[in-house]
Amino acid sequence: MSVSFAQETNGANPNSDPKFVELLRKVEMYLDRDFEEASEQHLLLEIQNDPTSIKLLKEEHSFRTFFKKSFKRDTPPANLQHSILEKIRHISA
Numbered sequence: 270m271s272v273s274f275a276q277e278t279n280g281a282n283p284n285s286d287p288k289f290v291e292l293l294r295k296v297e298m299y300l301d302r303d304f305e306e307a308s309e310q311h312l313l314l315e316i317q318n319d320p321t322s323i324k325l326l327k328e329e330h331s332f333r334t335f336f337k338k339s340f341k342r343d344t345p346p347a348n349l350q351h352s353i354l355e356k357i358r359h360i361s362a
Contacts, residue, residue: 292316296326300333 316322
């Protein structure tokens with residue numbers, strides 16, 4: 270059975286724990302879909318028995334969901350999009 274980060278750090282700030290920082294980086298990559306399938310499966314196996322890791326994954330996912338629902342992105346005007354695409358095409362030609 271794995272030891273949680275809270276137990277490992279004896280209540281210290283987990284953000285200063287290199288293992289926690291690495292786990293957070295992996296969770297962010299997972300949620301950003303930056304992992305290959307094998308790495309993704311390895312991460313899920315790694316965290317499945319650690320309640321602290323599962324909590325971190327759920328909190329990060331919850332925050333991202335909240336953020337996406339709370340803040341709508343304005344789409345730029347069509348003429349601006351067209352202008353930018355034309356400049357890109359002109360530079361590429």
